[in-house]
Amino acid sequence: MNLAVEIAGLRFKNPLIAASGTFGYGVEYEDVLDLSRLGGIVSKGLYMEPRDGNPTPRITETPSGLLNAIGLQGIGIRAFVRDVLPRIARYDTVHLVNICGDTVEEYAEVARVCDGAEGIAGIEVNISCPNVKKGGLAFGGDPRMTHEVVAAVRKVTRRPVIPKLSPNVADIAVLARAAEEAGADALSCINTLLGLAVDVETRRPKLAFGTGGLSGPAIRPVAVRMAWQAARAVKIPVIGIGGISSASDALEFLIAGCPAVQIGTANFVDPGVHERILADLATWLEQHGLDDIGAVVGTLEYPGLPGPCGTEVCP
Amino acid sequence: MNLAVEIAGLRFKNPLIAASGTFGYGVEYEDVLDLSRLGGIVSKGLYMEPRDGNPTPRITETPSGLLNAIGLQGIGIRAFVRDVLPRIARYDTVHLVNICGDTVEEYAEVARVCDGAEGIAGIEVNISCPNVKKGGLAFGGDPRMTHEVVAAVRKVTRRPVIPKLSPNVADIAVLARAAEEAGADALSCINTLLGLAVDVETRRPKLAFGTGGLSGPAIRPVAVRMAWQAARAVKIPVIGIGGISSASDALEFLIAGCPAVQIGTANFVDPGVHERILADLATWLEQHGLDDIGAVVGTLEYPGLPGPCGTEVCP
Amino acid sequence: MPANRIVPLVAREGLRGPYWLLTFRHPEIARDARAGQFVMIKAGTSAEPPLRRPFSIMATDPGAETFTLFVKEVGPGSRALGRLAPGEVAQCLGPLGRPFSTPPAGTEALLVAGGYGVAPFRLFAEELKRSGGRGRLFYGGRTSDDLPLLEHLGGTSTPLVPATEDGSVGHHGQVTAPLEEWLDSGAGPARLYACGPEAMLHAVARVAEARGLAAEVSLDPWMGCGIGTCLGCVVKVQNTDETRASYRCACTEGPVFDAARVRWPGEEVSRARRERAGFMA
Amino acid sequence: MPANRIVPLVAREGLRGPYWLLTFRHPEIARDARAGQFVMIKAGTSAEPPLRRPFSIMATDPGAETFTLFVKEVGPGSRALGRLAPGEVAQCLGPLGRPFSTPPAGTEALLVAGGYGVAPFRLFAEELKRSGGRGRLFYGGRTSDDLPLLEHLGGTSTPLVPATEDGSVGHHGQVTAPLEEWLDSGAGPARLYACGPEAMLHAVARVAEARGLAAEVSLDPWMGCGIGTCLGCVVKVQNTDETRASYRCACTEGPVFDAARVRWPGEEVSRARRERAGFMA
């Protein structure tokens, strides 16, 4: 049974990657699970400098969802490389760093540090965080800015560059193509949906920051749609993200065209989620007489579009 | 206790309106509840001619949500005016018609029929249906087209014109302003989020149409955010829609600035939802020493923005 | 009149496998329900799964003011029903839909049930008994595990003919085989009534067509509201006075349709898909 | 070591009001848990509500391999726990967090509990008994309804001092009143330990500061993961060696913090909001 996939020249031993901001820096789970069993780990978003993040409350539950406005609290890329990386690099998994910036220059600067650090396999470019006042969504919502940030990162590193797209756009295909043209090796789709929850007693937002990013099962249909649209729009691989908490959820993205997926909020709900999905995926493949996970990727038969064989048109 | 609100010159006896496509033409509920207790009823979307709608399956459940691609099956505006309107007009509630069109001209034509029909209080302009190949979202996603459709409808009727905006846009404020400039009297926010659910066994979309529109509790945080953004962007009233199934849900929209709300998917889950919310709203107001629902509208204290008093700035 | 009701569970019997008999109290449903009608029901008010679920009314006891559902546990909605404890309540809308028609005098009602599709026929058999009508119930499944209601179908005047594809109980083969045998054996005038998987319904429709018999089938589409407003449950039907087929709500114009009027799926839609979807494309 | 465990419910006792004592089996949690630690727990695998919930470990029985939670039913997560039947399982991560420190020899541990904040002090009292330490538990609430555990706190060597704001049981007034009386009465060296509503914790912190006593408070923020990754549970803390306050995870560096190091909310954030939110802004 082959569960390994290759994306942007990186070999993931399985298609399940821990999503940024939902798995800390990895070390937090050392005692809870075997990190080497993961396909990959994306670090919490990192700037050049440490960041306090937003005031609290920072998270609140919504129906089948989680609304957060952490605001990218973090230790900064240098502390990560110095203190954390040596500790996690010994786990045999693909270590990706999620990079952030207030400016295009900062993105490039953080990317440059990553480029020089042994053990960082690739760079996920967070141009889609809704919870900061500068950078983030301001870059990811505009194809020109997306192009600029990705090109700037591209210029300073030979490591795979994986922009993470925002769902808070009218047409994700436009952003996906902008990122591809700027030299991206793969895409991550999607970050959180911008949401607002109101505390009717205080008549203030439930989150101190105001709005927040919606994640979890609630957003899965939107995420699958966007990952599918992005995958159709570009030639580079698209990593699917959004509301995955079972093998069936993961398969929706794989079938829609994503060679790998990231698991976010489900880590909070069940720290054993990767193992569970991995086992269920293997069982599913077996039951379907398949011995390679790649055989399901991009096999969606969409009505009116050419089927996976490239010829059949579905009714 | 005053629960009545005035929007676009129409008096709603309470702020709870049945949303288009989730309450049929009203007649379906005649035996189940007293239609006169509703603040208003919006009809299923209507074109000039009857429409078959999309093939089945047309609906599927997602976590805390409903994904649908009905495709605006309907009897056409003339059959509605002739056969249905006389039957429902006798219920003392605000009767709104949700109008659709494949072309700008068709919108205007349907609006003209509405304008001539006794008993239709106002026109909701559906420029946001994700489940049709022409019209719908194609109009609602583009500020210029939004302006054109709304202006065309405005020209042929003196009845209140209420464009219904799509959430599948980058910045709803832009669309809201375009609709306002074109002469809208109020706005409805939001229609469904475009989503895709994949059947992993058949490897086809679960819905025969392919993508569908996501509604229900899952989308509420996105809907509240967008209704709030729209309300801040325009001077005309914004009717909040999306995931409301309790008084507290409705209050989120009211506090965020909507003088009224529409209830959609919750009608399927609980046909008595209006009565339940109405009772709970009254109790809530009483408990908070208020005797007018208007007193809560737009009272959200958003961090960094002027408070409801217009002077205080929240920390 | 259908209306929204809160119904307490009064009795709960676990059958073998994933099956439950759940008896709820509600005087009007118990009094008004006709065979083929259903309720939209949801255990408690939990938000997940969001929607109510359709279940046929299997039996009623107007005296005790109760009605009984035969529930196969297949997912979250049915599971939540199976977890209700007596005394707890469900949200319920019903009775809904068009029931099976009463067989004309002198006509034998041949009831064809597959799997949980047997539910309406228990009530149908009661109605036959009350009206003095004649009937015969063909009850099929893949194995005996699919016929958990076998022992609960006594007490009516309708003979029971089980059939299983693996021969573990009753007739060895599909349920239409003993049906055709019966028809071949020179039975008198008959009318077919079927409820079960779509493939079985279609087979029954073909049997009826070949023999010039009337047949009514109870369809099983996904239902959102049960009351004609979501338009999610539609099936393609062409009535005799119509020039073209159109989508009709199974919840209000059905779930029981004249088999000859149903536009059965053509071959362009894959069989696997139809069977999974369980209804007309 | 915290780890993900599936824990069966072995006993379930309904107390008066919305309170439950739920006893689960797990050898390691029963053996390792220290007073002040908690578990992140969720009944079954239902998707709603999405997240696990934090509950203090109230008691352990290493011999029986069980641990007990004291659960106040306030919403869907706690309700689902209260509906578990013995034999059913919960998903559980723990023991988590930094426990209360052991009082230095010769120091009296003054435990101050408000509402469900009493939970960790049952285990604390056990620990005191085992170590031969001295303690005194001040247990407050608005009315006697808020002290459902009153009768369950015997069997340790720690005297119990109840207090209610309406005087319905014990001391009439806030729980800090008998605490201050005790301190005034010339008690020996003492260390304060508090768990309960934020306003109470702040009051205890002020008492400690005024008297130059050490105090540890167990904070109660919204927690998403319990393990330091969601950064949702942070509270503002400034340790002695630090030049500025920063956000620390209550789940890993807390929930127990040195009261003097907690940046208590300033007056710019409205009191109502803080109390509802139940934690530091």
Ligand SMILES: Cc1cc2nc3c(=O)[nH]c(=O)nc-3n(C[C@H](O)[C@H](O)[C@H](O)COP(=O)(O)OP(=O)(O)OC[C@H]3O[C@@H](n4cnc5c(N)ncnc54)[C@H](O)[C@@H]3O)c2cc1C
């Ligand atoms: C008129 C009518 C009467 C019915 N009577 C009975 C009855 O008496 N006893 C009984 O056990 N069941 C009956 N059903 C079927 C029952 O409604 C479904 O089994 C139930 O809705 C499943 O809900 P769930 O949440 O348990 O599972 P889900 O997770 O919703 O469904 C499990 C699987 O079944 C599929 N599915 C769900 N509903 C349907 C459907 N209506 N048609 C086809 N596939 C579906 C889903 O796609 C999924 O794959 C009836 C259905 C209809 C329309």
Ligand SMILES: Cc1cc2nc3c(=O)[nH]c(=O)nc-3n(C[C@H](O)[C@H](O)[C@H](O)COP(=O)(O)OP(=O)(O)OC[C@H]3O[C@@H](n4cnc5c(N)ncnc54)[C@H](O)[C@@H]3O)c2cc1C
């Ligand atoms: C370390 C720790 C230990 C705890 N120990 C216990 C215990 O021993 N016994 C006990 O009954 N409870 C305890 N709690 C509180 C318990 O976690 C919450 O009551 C529970 O999460 C509520 O979940 P729910 O789904 O039942 O209700 P929800 O609907 O989630 O919450 C009900 C209301 O309480 C608010 N709320 C929820 N969680 C918190 C929180 N952590 N702080 C402040 N407000 C909150 C919500 O905003 C909502 O208004 C503890 C909390 C923490 C952080």
Ligand SMILES: Cc1cc2nc3c(=O)[nH]c(=O)nc-3n(C[C@H](O)[C@H](O)[C@H](O)COP(=O)(O)O)c2cc1C
């Ligand atoms: C608490 C929290 C923090 C997050 N932080 C980051 C982050 O630092 N960088 C980033 O790119 N995405 C971040 N995300 C987004 C997730 O990586 C993921 O894209 C999103 O949650 C959708 O996936 P899910 O539904 O599986 O959670 C965060 C999400 C959550 C819930």
Ligand SMILES: Cc1cc2nc3c(=O)[nH]c(=O)nc-3n(C[C@H](O)[C@H](O)[C@H](O)COP(=O)(O)O)c2cc1C
């Ligand atoms: C089955 C279904 C059919 C709908 N049909 C229409 C329609 O005809 N016209 C329209 O403007 N909106 C239509 N909508 C959108 C709803 O009116 C509403 O905007 C949306 O469902 C969000 O609200 P909710 O979460 O309360 O359902 C439909 C929604 C559903 C679920």
Ligand code: FES
């Ligand atoms: S179930 Fe909604 S229209 Fe039939």
Ligand code: FES
């Ligand atoms: S609860 Fe998630 S970091 Fe503390």
